Amino acid sequence: MWCSQENLPSPKTILSAAASLAASAILFRTIANDLIPDVVQNSFYSRLQKLSSQITVVVEELDGLTPNEMFEAANLYLGTLLSTSTRRIKVNKPEKEKQLLVTIDKNQGLVDYFKGVNFKWVLVTSQKPASNGKREDHSQSEVRQLELSFHKKHRDMVLSSYLPYILNKSKEIKEERKVVKLHTVDYNGTDYWGSINLDHPATFDTMAMDPEIKKALIEDLDRFRERKEYYRRVGKAWKRGYLLFGPPGTGKSSLVAAMANYLKFDIFDLDLKEVQCNSDLRRLLIGTKSRSILVIEDIDCSVELQNRDAENEPKTVEDDKITLSGLLNFIDGLWSTCGEERIIVFTTNHKDRLDPALLRPGRMDLHIHLSYCTFSGFKTLAYNYLRIQEHPLFGDIEKLLDYYKAQATPAEVAGELLKSDDAQVSLQGLITFLQSKNKMETAWQDITVGK
Ligand SMILES: Nc1ncnc2c1ncn2[C@@H]1O[C@H](COP(=O)(O)OP(=O)(O)OP(=O)(O)O)[C@@H](O)[C@H]1O
Ligand SMILES: [Mg+2]
Known part of the structure; x- marks a missing residue:
C-alpha cells in the first residue's frame, strides 16, 4: 500500500505513527530499566x-x-x-x-x-545485477x-x-x-615474444668472478635502481647498458641470469639472427616491458652487423635491413621513451671484433671482463658444488690457477667438480685437468718459441 502513489500516507498519519513509535521507545526503555540488570544495559549502550x-x-x-x-x-x-x-x-x-x-x-x-x-x-x-535480465559474463557475476x-x-x-x-x-x-621470466622471440605470439619461467639458479653468490668486479656491478645495479628521480631530473632515459666479454664458458650468460634474479627483472633474449628487418626489430623492442633486461648475445657473430658502417654501405642495400647503427639508434631513441628501468646487455667472445660504434664511450655504461678461473673463483665453485671452504689440495690448485695461470674456464672447473661428491676425488681430478691444460699451454709456447 505504501508503495502505490495514490495511497501515500498523509503527513499527519506519518507524524502520528512517529509519535506512537517514540512512545513505544519510551515504554521499551522503561520496561528495560525495570527488567534488565544495569550491567547488561550498560554494555548494550556502550556497544551502541x-x-x-x-x-x-x-x-x-x-x-x-x-x-x-x-x-x-x-x-x-x-x-x-x-x-x-x-x-x-x-x-x-x-x-x-x-x-x-x-x-x-x-x-x-x-x-x-x-x-x-x-x-x-x-x-x-x-x-x-544482470543487465536486461541476462548476464553475459558469468565469471563477473x-x-x-x-x-x-x-x-x-x-x-x-x-x-x-x-x-x-x-x-x-x-x-x-x-x-x-615475482617469478622472473625469460622471453624469447616467437613470431606466432601476439606480441612476437613467448615466455617461460627463468629457472636459472645463478645468483651473485654462485658466480665465480673477480670479487672487485662483482662488488662494483652490484653497486652499479643498486644505484641504477634507486635513481629514478635522478634520471628524470637530468632528462636521461632510465636505462643502463652493459657489455660482457670473455671466452666461452666464463659465465656471461650466467651473469645475465644472476642480474635478473637479483633485480627480479624479466629477461628478453633477442637473437638478432632471427630478426629479418628493422620493422620486426622495432615491433620486438616495443614489445619488451619496463623493469627488464634486454640481452643480445654474441653480438660479434651476427654477420649482418659485423663492422657495418651505415655511411659506407652501398645505396642498393635494402632500407629495411637491420644494421648495428639502426639498432643502437632505435635503442637510444624510441625504446628509451616507451618504458622505464631498462637494462641492455650485449655479450661477446671477441671484444676486438666489435663495431667501434658499440664501444664508443657512453654507449655501454660498463664493460665487464669475464675471464679464466682464478683461485678466488674456484673457491666459490668449490663451495657451490662440494660445500667445502678448505681442503689440503687447495694449495696445489691455487698454484696452478694463480701462479701457473692454467687457462681453465669456470665452466671447465665446474665440470671437474661435478664428477664426484667426494671432494678428494674431484679435486684430484681437477688438479690432473689443470696440469694437462698447463702442459698443453707450455708445449704450445715451446713450439711457437722454437719456430
Ligand atoms: N663465472 C662462473 N661462475 C659460476 N659458474 C659458471 C661461471 N662460468 C661458467 N659457469 C658454469 O658454466 C656453465 C656455462 O657458462 P655460461 O653459459 O654462463 O658461459 P658463457 O660465458 O655464456 O659461454 P658462451 O660464450 O659459450 O655463451 C654455466 O651454466 C655455469 O654452470
Ligand atoms: Mg653464453
Missing part, C-alpha cells in the same frame, strides 16, 4: 555508542571496469595476516606461478594492528569489496598513512613473489 563512533571505508574490487589497485593491494596484504584464528581462507595457484596465493574468503573478518590501532577488515561479496572499520578519530591516519602503507607493502610482497 561504540558502533556509532566506528566508520567504514569501502574498497571495491573494480572502479567501473578497471581493477582497483587499492583492493588488489589490500587483498594481497591481508593474505599475509592470516592466523590460526582465521576460519576461512582462499587458496589459488595461478598458472606459471610457483607459490600458492592465499587470501581471506568472503565474509571472513580479520583484525590488523597498525601504530597501536585496531583495524577490522572483512571481505564482502554481492551479486552483480559477483562483486567483491573489502570493508575496513575503525574508530572515526583515526580517519586521517587511515588515509594518510595506513592505506599508503598497505600499497607499499603489497609492492614489496609482489616483488618478493
Whole structure:
C-alpha cells in the first residue's frame, strides 16, 4: 500500500505513527530499566555508542571496469595476516606461478594492528545485477569489496598513512613473489615474444668472478635502481647498458641470469639472427616491458652487423635491413621513451671484433671482463658444488690457477667438480685437468718459441 502513489500516507498519519513509535521507545526503555540488570544495559549502550563512533571505508574490487589497485593491494596484504584464528581462507595457484596465493574468503573478518590501532577488515561479496535480465559474463557475476572499520578519530591516519602503507607493502610482497621470466622471440605470439619461467639458479653468490668486479656491478645495479628521480631530473632515459666479454664458458650468460634474479627483472633474449628487418626489430623492442633486461648475445657473430658502417654501405642495400647503427639508434631513441628501468646487455667472445660504434664511450655504461678461473673463483665453485671452504689440495690448485695461470674456464672447473661428491676425488681430478691444460699451454709456447 505504501508503495502505490495514490495511497501515500498523509503527513499527519506519518507524524502520528512517529509519535506512537517514540512512545513505544519510551515504554521499551522503561520496561528495560525495570527488567534488565544495569550491567547488561550498560554494555548494550556502550556497544551502541561504540558502533556509532566506528566508520567504514569501502574498497571495491573494480572502479567501473578497471581493477582497483587499492583492493588488489589490500587483498594481497591481508593474505599475509592470516592466523590460526582465521576460519576461512582462499587458496589459488595461478598458472606459471610457483607459490600458492592465499587470501581471506568472503565474509571472513580479520583484525590488523597498525601504530597501536585496531583495524577490522572483512571481505564482502554481492551479486552483480544482470543487465536486461541476462548476464553475459558469468565469471563477473559477483562483486567483491573489502570493508575496513575503525574508530572515526583515526580517519586521517587511515588515509594518510595506513592505506599508503598497505600499497607499499603489497609492492614489496609482489616483488618478493615475482617469478622472473625469460622471453624469447616467437613470431606466432601476439606480441612476437613467448615466455617461460627463468629457472636459472645463478645468483651473485654462485658466480665465480673477480670479487672487485662483482662488488662494483652490484653497486652499479643498486644505484641504477634507486635513481629514478635522478634520471628524470637530468632528462636521461632510465636505462643502463652493459657489455660482457670473455671466452666461452666464463659465465656471461650466467651473469645475465644472476642480474635478473637479483633485480627480479624479466629477461628478453633477442637473437638478432632471427630478426629479418628493422620493422620486426622495432615491433620486438616495443614489445619488451619496463623493469627488464634486454640481452643480445654474441653480438660479434651476427654477420649482418659485423663492422657495418651505415655511411659506407652501398645505396642498393635494402632500407629495411637491420644494421648495428639502426639498432643502437632505435635503442637510444624510441625504446628509451616507451618504458622505464631498462637494462641492455650485449655479450661477446671477441671484444676486438666489435663495431667501434658499440664501444664508443657512453654507449655501454660498463664493460665487464669475464675471464679464466682464478683461485678466488674456484673457491666459490668449490663451495657451490662440494660445500667445502678448505681442503689440503687447495694449495696445489691455487698454484696452478694463480701462479701457473692454467687457462681453465669456470665452466671447465665446474665440470671437474661435478664428477664426484667426494671432494678428494674431484679435486684430484681437477688438479690432473689443470696440469694437462698447463702442459698443453707450455708445449704450445715451446713450439711457437722454437719456430
Ligand atoms: N663465472 C662462473 N661462475 C659460476 N659458474 C659458471 C661461471 N662460468 C661458467 N659457469 C658454469 O658454466 C656453465 C656455462 O657458462 P655460461 O653459459 O654462463 O658461459 P658463457 O660465458 O655464456 O659461454 P658462451 O660464450 O659459450 O655463451 C654455466 O651454466 C655455469 O654452470
Ligand atoms: Mg653464453
